Amino acid sequence: MQEASWPVDQLLEEDCEFKIQVCWMFQVDDGDGFVNEELKWCSGVVTSLVRDKSDKHNFVDVMIEWNDEWVQVESERVTVQRLKRKDFNPSKPFQGAWREDLSADFEGEQI
Numbered sequence: 001m002q003e004a005s006w007p008v009d010q011l012l013e014e015d016c017e018f019k020i021q022v023c024w025m026f027q028v029d030d031g032d033g034f035v036n037e038e039l040k041w042c043s044g045v046v047t048s049l050v051r052d053k054s055d056k057h058n059f060v061d062v063m064i065e066w067n068d069e070w071v072q073v074e075s076e077r078v079t080v081q082r083l084k085r086k087d088f089n090p091s092k093p094f095q096g097a098w099r100e101d102l103s104a105d106f107e108g109e110q111i
Contacts, residue, residue, distance in 0.1 A: 006088040007100060008054045011046060011062060018046040019101040020064060022081060023093045039093050042070040043101050050080050058085035 010018050021041040028038050044066040051061040061082050071077045081098075089099045 006083075006085045008060065008085075011060050011083070012049060012052060012054070016046050016048060016062075020044055020046050021099050021101045022064070023095060023097040025095050039095065041093070041099075043067045043103075044070070047078070054085070059083060 007018065010016065021043050023039050024042050025037050026040050027035050030036055044064040046062045047065050048063045049060060050063055053059050053061075059082055061080055063078060064081050065078045066076070083098055084096075087094075087097050090097045
């Protein structure tokens with residue numbers, strides 16, 4: 001189950017490996033020559049803390065290593081992202097929203 005409050009303590013851990021999903025807008029060709037915009041949850045792992053402003057400004061900057069399926073350009077495999085408290089685990093997805101990737105815990109398991 002998703003946490004109701006943002007998981008800042010996990011993000012501040014020295015050996016952080018927080019599995020994350022960030023919502024991004026993608027342009028998708030519908031096959032008929034039209035391009036549509038779609039929001040997609042992109043998965044990765046927070047590998048380190050870059051800047052902690054969680055107390056005063058309610059955000060942290062973190063380094064994220066993205067899962068292969070979301071990497072279109074190799075230089076974008078690892079990026080710095082600002083994670084705002086107000087954007088954590090929204091009821092409706094939007095550009096820049098983020099959440100813990102709970103599906104990563106079940107990869108490879110038979111259900």
